[in-house]
């Protein structure tokens with residue numbers, strides 16, 4: 001039976017042409033990507049870009065209007081149970097029982113995955129170790145920080161040894177120490193051969209953790225590749241970030257007129273530009289600012305990064 005299902009692809013996940021709308025508004029629009037074993041794939045995009053909706057479809061919690069997902073060779077539409085059994089889904093909201101200990105929580109979730117007895121006990125120990133909570137196993141979750149709860153939640157998603165771990169913005173709202181621990185753990189999962197789908201709106205997480213990144217905006221995957229491939233799309237361009245005391249909108253409008261400037265975005269008192277040859281252009285920008293009396297408090301020219309790629313492709317800066 002299984003041999004008739006397997007698609008022959010080595011990928012753990014293959015997504016094609018996924019589409020979903022809510023109340024006539026499109027949330028996920030023709031999204032497609034694939035993830036190989038041991039690969040960490042990042043979906044990078046701002047709030048509302050369609051990341052969670054994509055994950056919910058892949059985990060069988062939402063039905064797409066079009067498109068398909070194949071997990072471990074099992075097409076979701078025909079073999080949902082087999083496909084879902086291969087996925088460990090860690091949602092944004094922490095779903096734990098505060099008055100139970102870490103170990104008791106994992107025991108509860110393990111039973112849902114039909115693990116029992118010594119197998120379950122052993123797996124709980126392994127998972128507590130993996131997420132760095134072995135020394136807090138006997139403490140109630142209500143005493144845990146937000147970051148520790150997140151780590152336990154990730155542990156719950158790992159209990160049944162999934163082939164694909166799906167993490168929805170796992171570091172949002174957690175303390176720096178837990179953030180670091182979560183990122184270290186995710187890195188080790190990839191190294192151990194687990195395929196990971198990781199959504200984030202933090203550019204530096206996508207840069208540090210992900211083998212390949214899909215940039216998603218307004219439901220569409222606007223670019224995809226390794227960090228190097230994505231940054232190469234910018235060619236010789238630089239990013240200029242200006243902190244402006246005066247009329248930032250007027251300076252933005254004037255910069256748009258400069259032929260070397262490709263993209264302009266205003267975020268609060270900051271002006272973000274993607275330009276050709278930033279170092280040579282900077283004095284011109286200062287001249288324009290002087291003429292408009294837009295006081296520039298600070299200016300920074302940086303090499304392109306994923307943030308710059310996002311700005312270049314979408315015309316807006318990635319922000320929280």
Ligand SMILES: Nc1ncnc2c1ncn2[C@@H]1O[C@H](COP(=O)(O)OP(=O)(O)OP(=O)(O)O)[C@@H](O)[C@H]1O
Pocket residue numbers: 022023026027045046047048049050051052053054169
């Ligand atoms: N159940 C729903 N009903 C109506 N609209 C929804 C629903 N779920 C998501 N949306 C809308 O779909 C779009 C994509 O949302 P989604 O949650 O997938 O984005 P996201 O990239 O995960 O952002 P966030 O980090 O804010 O969750 C948004 O415009 C959102 O308001």
